[in-house]
Amino acid sequence: xxxxxxxxxxxxxxxxxxxxxxxxxxxxxxxxxxxxxxxxxxxxxxxxxxxxxxxxxxxxxxxxxxxxxxxxxxxxxxxxxxxxxxxxxxxxxxxxxxxxxxxxxxxxxxxxxxxxxxxxxxxxxxxxxxxxxxxxxxxxxxxxxxxxxxxxxxxxxxxxxxxxxxxxxxxxxxxxxxxxxxxxxxxxxxxxxxxxxxxxxxxxxxxxxxxxxxxxxxxxxxxxxxxxxxxxxxxxxxxxxxxxxxxxxxxxxxxxxxxxxxxxxxxxxxxxxxxxxxxxxxxxxxxxxxxxxxxxxxxxxxxxxxxxxxxxxxxxxxxxxxxxxxxxxxxxxxxxxxx
Amino acid sequence: xxxxxxxxxxxxxxxxxxxxxxxxxxxxxxxxxxxxxxxxxxxxxxxxxxxxxxxxxxxxxxxxxxxxxxxxxxxxxxxxxxxxxxxxxxxxxxxxxxxxxxxxxxxxxxxxxxxxxxxxxxxxxxxxxxxxxxxxxxxxxxxxxxxxxxxxxxxxxxxxxxxxxxxxxxxxxxxxxxxxxxxxxxxxxxxxxxxxxxxxxxxxxxxxxxxxxxxxxxxxxxxxxxxxxxxxxxxxxxxxxxxxxxxxxxxxxxxxxxxxxxxxxxxxxxxxxxxxxxxxxxxxxxxxxxxxxxxxxxxxxxxxxxxxxxxxxxxxxxxxxxxxxxxxxxxxxxxxxxxxxxxxxxxxxxxxxxxxxxxxxxxxxxxxxxxxxxxxxxxxxxxxxxxxxxxxxxxxxxxxxxxxxxxxxxxxxxxxxxxxxxxxxxxxxxxxxxxxxxxxxxxxxxxxxxxxxxxxxxxxxxxxxxxxxxxxxxxxxxxxxxxxxxxxxxxxxxxxxxxxxxxxxxxxxxxxxxxxxxxxxxxxxxxxxxxxxxxxxxxxxxxxxxxxxxxxxxxxxxxxxxxxxxxxxxxxxxxxxxxxxxxxxxxxxxxxxxxxxxxxxxxxxxxxxx
Numbered sequence: 003x004x005x006x007x008x009x010x011x012x013x014x015x016x017x018x019x020x021x022x023x024x025x026x027x028x029x030x031x032x033x034x035x036x037x038x039x040x041x042x043x044x045x046x047x048x049x050x051x052x053x054x055x056x057x058x059x060x061x062x063x064x065x066x067x068x069x070x071x072x073x074x075x076x077x078x079x080x081x082x083x084x085x086x087x088x089x090x091x092x093x094x095x096x097x098x099x100x101x102x103x104x105x106x107x108x109x110x111x112x113x114x115x116x117x118x119x120x121x122x123x124x125x126x127x128x129x130x131x132x133x134x135x136x137x138x139x140x141x142x143x144x145x146x147x148x149x150x151x152x153x154x155x156x157x158x159x160x161x162x163x164x165x166x167x168x169x170x171x172x173x174x175x176x177x178x179x180x181x182x183x184x185x186x187x188x189x190x191x192x193x194x195x196x197x198x199x200x201x202x203x204x205x206x207x208x209x210x211x212x213x214x215x216x217x218x219x220x221x222x223x224x225x226x227x228x229x230x231x232x233x234x235x236x237x238x239x240x241x242x243x244x245x246x247x248x249x250x251x252x253x254x255x256x257x258x259x260x261x262x263x264x265x266x267x268x269x270x271x272x273x274x275x276x277x278x279x280x281x282x283x284x285x286x287x288x289x290x291x292x293x294x295x296x297x298x299x300x301x302x303x304x305x306x307x308x309x310x311x312x313x314x315x316x317x318x319x320x321x322x323x324x325x326x327x328x329x330x331x332x333x334x335x336x337x338x339x340x341x
Numbered sequence: 342x343x344x345x346x347x348x349x350x351x352x353x354x355x356x357x358x359x360x361x362x363x364x365x366x367x368x369x370x371x372x373x374x375x376x377x378x379x380x381x382x383x384x385x386x387x388x389x390x391x392x393x394x395x396x397x398x399x400x401x402x403x404x405x406x407x408x409x410x411x412x413x414x415x416x417x418x419x420x421x422x423x424x425x426x427x428x429x430x431x432x433x434x435x436x437x438x439x440x441x442x443x444x445x446x447x448x449x450x451x452x453x454x455x456x457x458x459x460x461x462x463x464x465x466x467x468x469x470x471x472x473x474x475x476x477x478x479x480x481x482x483x484x485x486x487x488x489x490x491x492x493x494x495x496x497x498x499x500x501x502x503x504x505x506x507x508x509x510x511x512x513x514x515x516x517x518x519x520x521x522x523x524x525x526x527x528x529x530x531x532x533x534x535x536x537x538x539x540x541x542x543x544x545x546x547x548x549x550x551x552x553x554x555x556x557x558x559x560x561x562x563x564x565x566x567x568x569x570x571x572x573x574x575x576x577x578x579x580x581x582x583x584x585x586x587x588x589x590x591x592x593x594x595x596x597x598x599x600x601x602x603x604x605x606x607x608x609x610x611x612x613x614x615x616x617x618x619x620x621x622x623x624x625x626x627x628x629x630x631x632x633x634x635x636x637x638x639x640x641x642x643x644x645x646x647x648x649x650x651x652x653x654x655x656x657x658x659x660x661x662x663x664x665x666x667x668x669x670x671x672x673x674x675x676x677x678x679x680x681x682x683x684x685x686x687x688x689x690x691x692x693x694x695x696x697x698x699x700x701x702x703x704x705x706x707x708x709x710x711x712x713x714x715x716x717x718x719x720x721x722x723x724x725x726x727x728x729x730x731x732x733x734x735x736x737x738x739x740x741x742x743x744x745x746x747x748x749x750x751x752x753x754x755x756x757x758x759x760x761x762x763x764x765x766x767x768x769x770x771x772x773x774x775x776x777x778x779x780x781x782x783x784x785x786x787x788x789x790x791x792x793x794x795x796x797x798x799x800x801x802x803x804x805x806x807x808x809x810x811x812x813x814x815x816x817x818x819x820x821x822x823x824x825x826x827x828x829x830x831x832x833x834x835x836x837x838x839x840x841x842x843x844x845x846x847x848x849x850x851x852x853x854x855x856x857x858x859x860x861x862x863x864x865x866x867x868x869x870x871x872x873x874x875x876x877x878x879x880x881x882x883x884x885x886x887x888x889x890x891x892x893x894x895x896x897x898x899x900x901x902x903x904x905x906x907x908x909x910x911x912x913x914x915x916x917x918x919x920x921x922x923x924x925x926x927x928x929x930x931x932x933x934x935x936x937x938x939x940x941x942x943x944x945x946x947x948x949x950x951x
Contacts, residue, residue: 041886041934042589043894072590092590110592114634133639288799311854312889333887 028060029101032303033085033339034294036332037075039310040091044333045075047087047103056329060103061087061096068105071096078339079119079126081147085339086126088116095119095128097150100341112143112152120166122189124148127171129161137161137181142173144192155192159185167209167227170195174216176204184216186230198230206250206259210270217259219246222275239266239275249295253321258302260292265302267321281323290314296338297321305335365569371617372564372572372610373491376442377655378476379467381663382693382705385725385739387773387786389468389821396460397503397948398866398875398905400923401513401534403458403466407486409877409903411468412819412840414860415455419587419936421538421554423598424455428483429470429788430815430844430856432795434745435765437473437480440488440604441562441576443623444478448645448673449680451480451748457580457600461503461515462530462560463488470819471788472741472769475691475707475721478669479746482767482790492526492564492574493519500951507921507944511536526564533557538587543929543940549587551595551635556582570612578604585635589935599630606649615657623649643677645749665693673749681753688712701729716747717763737773737786742766747807751796757806765809767792781824789816812847815856830870837863851890855933857882859898871909878902886934899930901938907946917948 031051038044046059057063061071072089079086085100094110119128126145133139137160144153160181163174171189175181175197182203186195202218209215213233214225221236240247245262252258255270264279283304285291290307297303300321308314316335318326371377379388391410399406404424408415413436417424425433434451437444438458446453460466466488473481498520505513515532535555541548558580565573585597606623625647632640649671656664669689676682691709698704704726711718725739744764752758771788795811818841825834844856852858859882866875879902883895907919920943927941 043886043934070590072592089590092592093594094590094592110590113592114594133634133637135641136639288797289805309888312887312891 027101028103028341031341032298033060033078033341034305034316034329034331034335035075035078035087035337035339036314037293037307037310037334037336038073039333040073042070042073044310045071045073045089046332047071047075048329048331048335049103050329054327058332061098061105064103065098065105069096069108075336076116077118077337079121080339080341081121081126084147085341086119086121088119088128090115090117095126095145107150109145109150109152112154114139114141116143117162118164120164120171121147122166122169122171125189127164127187127189129157129164129173131161131177134177137175137177142187155187157185157194159183159197161185163207165207165209167214170227172207172209172214174204174207176218179203179219184214184225196230198225198232200232200236202236205246205248208250208252210252215250215252215257215270217247217250219248222247222250222257222259237273237275245291249292251295251297253297254300256297256321258295258297260295263291265295265304265319265323280321281319283317283319283325287314290334293334294336294338296340298338298340301326303338305331305338307334307336310334368569368572368612369494371612372574373493374441374489375574375576375606375608375619375621376439376487376489377619377653378442378665378693379439379469379487379489381655382476382665382695382707383469384695384703384727385705385737385773386473386771387470387737387784387819387821389470391466391468393464396463396466399460401459401461401515401532402456403460403486404455406460406466407455407468409862409879410836410838410864411862412470412821412838412860413468413484414840414842414857414881415932416855417456417932417936417938419538419549419552419933420540420938421456421536421552421584422587422936425452426455426483427842427844427856429790429817429819429840430842430853431483431790431792431813434748435480435482435767435792437477437485438488439477439485440578441490441606442621443604443606443625443649444480445602445604445625446480447627447748448647448675449627449629449643449677449749451745451751453486454600456584457556457582457602458488459515459532459534459556459558459580461517461532462558462578464491464528465489470786471739471771472723472743472767472790474743475709475723475741476693478689478709478711479744479764482743482745482765482769482792490528490560490562490576492528492562494521494523494526494564494566496523497521501948502951503946503948505944505946507923508942509537509540509939511538511944513946521564524566526562526566528562530560531558532560540939540942542937543927545929545937549937549939550591551585552587554582554584556580556600558582572610574608574610576604576606576608578602587936594633595635597632597635599632601628602626617655619651619653619655621649621651621653623647623651625649641678643675643680643749645673645675647674648672661697663693663695665691667691667693675749675753677749679755680749681755681758683749683753685715685752686713687715703727711746715752715760718746719744719764719766733777735773735775735777737775738771739773740768740770742768747796751807757798759806759808762796762807763794763809765792765794765796780826782822784821785818786820787816787818790814813844813853814847815842815844817842832866832868834866835864837861846888849888851888852885854885854888857884857898871914873907873909875905876902877904881930881932894934896931896934899928900926901928901930902926913950915950917946917950919946919948920944921946 034048036046072092074091076088076090087096093113097106114132117129128143140161142155160177171187173185175183184198207216223236249260264282267280293307294305302319304317428436438453470484503515538552560578563575580602609620628644630640689711693707695705709721723741744766746764747762769790773786794809822837839861844853861880863878905921910916
């Protein structure tokens with residue numbers, strides 16, 4: 003793998019003009035976002051095509067002259083044609099074509115430690131934590147994607163992950179144990195519609211069939227989006243003494259989540275959590291166990307953060323728990339984005 | 342007969358007074374510096390003393406002085422920003438900084454930021470390589486840096502003012518008063534340094550943004566001679582500085598950092614018979630404020646107040662045997678936005694011995710034990726020998742056990758601090774060879790350090806917590822060369838250092854990141870009558886930035902040089918005017934990835950002695 007990437011680099015540097023052709027298309031595959039550490043060269047994007055071909059450092063390969071994406075790459079989000087890469091430390095978003103990864107623009111206004119983003123009707127909405135110790139200063143950056151101008155909307159609550167469903171925006175009000183609700187935001191009026199209390203601090207959420215599943219370190223709650231209320235009593239998914247549940251994913255009517263290095267799966271309508279994990283992977287990492295996680299098309303993707311100071315690995319499993327293959331990626335992989 | 346008697350009497354009394362004189366001179370030499378162990382118990386190790394004339398030729402930060410004159414490697418997050426050393430391949434917490442005999446490493450993070458020390462406030466700065474915990478306590482593993490002020494009682498009076506101004510609106514000012522009437526002695530130094538620090542990166546359109554800094558410091562050493570056998574001394578140091586932290590990307594949130602450190606030490610030296618007793622009481626404080634957004638008033642902070650009581654009794658048992666017992670009681674009180682308010686009390690006892698077996702052969706030994714509830718404290722020791730095998734050759738051998746104690750952050754960080762930590766500890770040995778041929782001197786030293794229980798923060802449930810996990814082995818060799826010669830009115834001096842360092846993580850079997858295999862420095866001084874010229878070179882080998890030693894991401898080696906020219910006016914050079922070109926070759930370089938240091942830049946200085 004390393005050999006392949008160095009071969010690629012050699013060919014790239016020997017003849018920059020031909021680099022477009024040799025890169026091909028970033029359709030039909032998955033981007034792995036490598037968060038890196040506080041230094042520039044550790045942040046990168048890896049692409050794994052559906053055929054299994056791997057390309058490291060996609061952004062720099064395609065755009066050797068473009069400004070760097072920044073450090074501590076937090077997350078990516080997309081619209082139909084573009085990918086948006088958020089750098090938490092550089093406080094900016096790099097916009098690229100989602101299929102060619104050609105650099106389009108840098109957006110660097112109205113951010114204070116941006117976290118996650120979503121696109122609704124030609125506008126991007128990006129959460130910012132600002133002072134990480136305070137929730138009341140968190141805000142949304144609203145980006146007009148026709149000209150990349152920005153504005154802010156105060157959230158007055160811990161604002162982390164953000165998704166869109168049926169024209170409404172849902173913002174997870176949870177940040178490393180602080181904040182215990184979900185905010186419903188109406189992009190049409192650019193204002194907060196309501197806040198749904200959870201009774202625990204959320205760390206992941208996903209919508210499926212009109213229900214918003216919200217995961218905390220011990221609990222899983224289901225919110226009925228037609229009434230904006232929690233349905234029944236949240237299920238206990240992990241003990242208080244455990245490393246805590248994280249990484250919620252819903253695929254094919256199954257709920258997946260992780261505790262330390264274990265992956266658990268249960269039916270979407272289950273009323274009790276499983277006690278036996280679907281799989282457990284080996285990790286040498288002390289900071290970055292299960293640093294990124296996704297389930298897609300019958301496969302489970304696990305990113306191991308490694309030591310954040312050298313290239314790390316991701317592991318692809320079948321949904322029955324068989325290891326298909328490990329893939330070497332960049333420093334501190336934290337997320338999978340299917341294209 | 343009468344005459345003869347008188348003659349005898351006179352002769353006798355002259356002898357008497359000569360003896361008394363001798364005693365008094367001895368006392369004054371002992372009183373002169375507080376850190377007597379540096380002089381008396383460092384024979385089996387290599388000590389490099391940097392005099393005030395060298396200090397004056399260098400930039401004002403301790404980083405710059407040591408970077409250009411010693412084997413110590415520095416990581417600097419941009420000029421003037423946070424600077425941490427690696428001495429013999431060890432971590433920043435494994436180098437002790439000792440101010441007039443008192444260890445001043447931060448109680449919060451265990452290290453000294455070498456850009457928060459202004460060198461001009463001191464008479465001499467010594468670099469003592471190798472283990473020193475049995476004398477200086479925590480952190481003296483790679484070595485220790487000694488900031489000393491001398492208190493002199495001979496009648497003298499001098500004032501000096503040094504001003505410099507240069508590129509990026511960089512200003513430096515230092516005023517020094519040094520006076521004594523035989524009874525009182527005072528040495529006061531006041532310094533101010535500031536810079537816009539907005540330098541352009543070499544070969545780039547980018548520049549250093551948000552890197553401005555200023556600092557003000559005052560250092561005083563006051564002495565009072567009660568009588569021939571009793572002296573009082575007061576050392577006092579205040580450092581107040583603010584730095585904005587420079588950015589890599591212009592869109593980053595701007596931050597700034599403030600330091601306020603005070604150090605006070607009162608000492609009573611008394612002499613009786615073969616004993617020298619030093620009673621010391623000290624009060625130190627350190628405080629930082631970090632503004633993670635300079636547009637906001639909010640900040641995080643940490644503060645530790647330290648009180649020290651110390652009794653140091655030296656005993657000249659015979660002409661050949663010296664003993665030294667030191668009892669120390671230290672109390673630290675810490676508080677901060679992220680640490681639990683805690684107080685810790687540490688008592689320690691040390692015993693030091695030096696025995697000159699012959700005029701050419703000596704050995705020295707020391708033992709130290711700390712008593713505290715805050716961590717498990719091992720017995721520390723050092724054993725060394727120095728043998729002058731020939732007129733031109735001295736062999737030195739030293740072995741020791743040293744430690745670095747857990748800091749307030751390690752113990753009391755909220756959440757995650759672990760109150761059940763052991764100190765990091767090391768066994769180490771070194772072999773030194775010193776050759777002297779007239780004005781040429783070369784020291785060759787090989788060393789080996791085995792460090793265990795290195796502290797590392799790892800996740801523990803939802804929090805991170807420090808644990809004693811890592812093992813590191815570091816070994817290497819170093820050479821220090823000096824030579825000087827006069828040819829009529831011409832005077833030439835050459836100094837050089839070279840260090841080869843292997844520092845291996847024992848788990849990964851890889852070189853630690855940010856430890857260069859090679860580092861070298863060199864300086865050449867030439868003077869002719871009142872004109873003098875200096876040239877300095879710094880070579881830093883490439884360093885790994887990846888723990889798997891993937892060399893694709895190495896920081897390149899760099900070679901940086903400075904040149905200066907100065908001329909003294911007046912009979913006694915009462916006025917010196919100088920001009921410096923820093924980074925003469927306009928090298929593009931960084932010691933930390935993406936943190937570029939300035940290209941060629943200029944500096945003028947004026948020193949007035951009056």
